[in-house]
């Protein structure tokens with residue numbers, strides 16, 4: 001179905017997105033036009049993505065976290081986010097089903113992408129999340145989770161894991177589903193983050 005116009009969304013991608021998200025064809029086409037306005041190349045670079053995060057957190061350091069989030073959305077690993085990856089990201093973070101969100105959270109924590117999560121990877125993401133929490137807010141955290149190390153220990157214990165154990169995707173999802181405390185501790189978008197993004201949108 002050769003489609004000569006580069007500004008039109010290909011039928012294949014459109015059908016794929018309609019199937020995997022709740023968005024309508026109309027919505028997708030409208031977003032595609034505004035996406036192209038923002039990103040004429042049709043791709044979001046890692047730097048652009050970091051800048052978006054930086055604008056949400058003027059007094060924190062969201063760079064590391066933004067890099068991890070970027071990696072988890074860049075499903076084909078080419079170092080950019082195309083429209084399809086961008087829409088899937090939008091879908092996951094707003095209207096995705098719980099299992100979809102947890103699968104994404106798994107991908108976020110599986111830093112090296114080898115299909116399992118070790119304790120070092122949990123520490124890496126939790127550390128990145130901590131950089132987005134202001135010192136004042138960190139002071140208010142419970143004593144047994146007020147540093148990335150303590151919080152990681154707590155998460156790891158909740159999963160019933162020993163120091164050098166690994167977590168499979170199934171264990172990760174099951175653990176979180178059965179224990180809401182883990183969900184709170186691993187939270188990819190801390191509550192404060194959500195509030196700020198909301199404020200910013202108004």
Ligand SMILES: [Ca+2]
Nearest residue numbers: 074078080081
């Ligand atoms: Ca990509």
Ligand SMILES: [Ca+2]
Nearest residue numbers: 110112114116
């Ligand atoms: Ca891993």
